[in-house]
Amino acid sequence: MTDLSRVLPGFPTAQYAGLLPALENNKVTTAELLTLDLADLGKRTKLPLLDLKRLCNAVLEALHVDLGVSEKQPDKPSALKQTASDLAQRWSTISTLDESLDHALGGGVPTGYVTEIVGESGAGKTQFLLTMLLAVQLPPPHGLGRPALYISTEAPLSTTRLAQMLRSNPFFKGLDQKPTLDRIMSTATPDLESQEHILQYQVPVQVERHNVGLIVLDSVAANYRAEYERGGSLGSNMAARSADLIRMGHLLHDLARRHNLAVVVANQVMDRIPSSHSGSGTPGLFAIKSSVAATPKSPLPALAAVPSSTPNVQQMPQDSPLASRSRGPWQPPPGAEPTSSLADMVGVRSSMPEPPPEDPPAPASLLLDHQNRWVTGWGDDPYANPNNFKTPTLGLVWSTQIASRIALLKRPVYGRKEIIEDEDLPGGGVALRNWRRWMKVVFAPHVPGTGQGLDGAVEFEVNMGGLKSIEKDKRKE
Structure with missing residues (x-):
């Protein structure tokens, strides 16, 4: 079939x-x-x-x-007949080795699901993944006591950084059996063809042979962006890419569920330009050029020139379905000269052919800018600057293939420059001193998502031992 x-x-x-x-x-x-x-x-x-x-x-x-609902498997209880205690015994997570981060994740990264770590460059994605590679080797409840498989599409596995974490993280001190680099298998997929072959044929064999408990794919978007963003028709490329993403999502989910392992993928972000700020909206009646009515043969007075960015009564609000309630019809600025009536403006005819009528705009609640705030991790704060919004790559098609999305956010910290004597340093007295980072749960099946913006997000720092949350008292300081 x-x-x-x-x-x-x-x-x-x-x-x-x-x-x-x-x-x-x-x-x-x-x-x-x-x-x-x-x-x-x-x-x-x-x-x-x-x-x-x-x-x-x-x-x-x-x-x-x-x-798992077949009656012909007496040795395997049906999923519909399992009690809460049976489901709790099957539930297992991999710790981040930090109590606050684990609490926000409901105990850690769960097995049996595909989890995505998304963020800008330098937000801490790689540090998060390296920590998971070590934590999965720990016995329950912090780990699974099983090895890990690391699949790289960009840079190779940083064994130097892993060894530094093993030496510096206080969680590993005093353990009888510490994680080792020997229990981390790694492979590289330089292109999409090799990536599909490895995931479909080699990874299942390695999982069966070595009882792998964690599969890390870093990153999921690199090969797809390199393959489908060059040449060809945009429509055909998008259709083929969507089919490949669905196939890969099904494969990863099947591996996670059948072998009760955790699949964690890293994803990149791109800048989001909201359509309400793109200036592509259709101009209304008030955007008629004044030169049309200012000709000597026209008996009508010249129309007041109105900037194209001025809101009009025909343009649909793009930011929120509730925003239109706070906006009234367009009013001329105070002190402006009176213009002709709306009927007069409608009566203006041009010698140029009129454009065909456009379709009515979609409701604001159905626009992509409004829907993105619930699935991307950026834009759900009503007071945030839309110029700083990001969007995970691979679009909504890939968002439907993952069970959890964890966003890592960062913001710059500025301070005064340290002026050295006898040196004439150009520029002002402000420089970038550091970065602040937060972890935010966008959506997950086992834990509620974080609130709007940074409300409920856990601030953390990257040190020699890995990830460490910052306490509230230290944040106030």
Whole structure:
């Protein structure tokens, strides 16, 4: 069938080899096979009804086994019949080795899910991932007692930094069995073709052979941006990239769920330019150029020139569906000369052909700028500067493939320059001194998201031992 190998990768298709070509030619999907009547399927595919019934029953039973609700597995309790204590025993997390960060994450990064760490360059993404590579080797409840697999698409694994964390982090002091670099496997994927091959064929073998508890992909966007942002049609590139992202998301989620391991991917960000500030809005009636009515043959008085950025009654607000309630209709500035009435302006005709009528603007609640604030981690603060908004790369298609998104934010800290005697330093007396960093839970299935802006976010610093949260008393100082 068209999607059977994607829905059920392990389905035994050999015994149904005589049926699958006809189903493929008639584009019968797995959902149609389970929902349509057998008589309709027989007329559509010209296949025997008895054989179709056997195939439908086999696919349905395979789906029950895949979901863990099959009655033919007495040794494995059904997921629908498990109690809260059974689910709690299966729940496991990997610690960040910091109490405040773990508390914000509900105990740490959970197994069985795909978690994304997103942030700007220098926000601490790599330090977060390196900490996870060491923490997964610890016994429960801080780790899983299992090795880790690191997949790099950009820079190779920094073993020097890992060794520094092992020496400097106070959490590892006094442990009988410390994490080692020998239990961290690493590989590099320089292009998208090798990345897909490694994830589909080599990674499952390594997970089975070494009982891997953590898979780190750093970063998920590098090869996709290099492959699909060069040449070709934009529409075809976006469609192919979306299909590849869905396929990779399904593969990572299947690995996390089947082997009860954690998949953590790093993602990059790009600047977001809200459409309300892009100046691409359609000009209204008040944006008519004054030269049209100022010709000598026109009996109408010249119209007052109005800047194109002036809001008008026809432009839909772009920032929030509630913003239109606080904005009234356009009013001329005080002291401006009276202009002709609206009927007079409508009556103005130009010798140039009129443009075709445009579609009515979409409601503000359906605009991408409004929806991004709930899934990206930037823009949910109503008082934030929209020029500083960021958006995780790969778009909303990739956002639907991950279970959790953790955003790492940073802001500069400025201070006075230290002037050395007998030196004439150009410029002012202010310089960049440091960076402040926060960790924010955007969305997750096991813990509520952080509040608007930095409300509820955990401030942390990067030191020689890894990540360390900053206490409130120290923040006040």
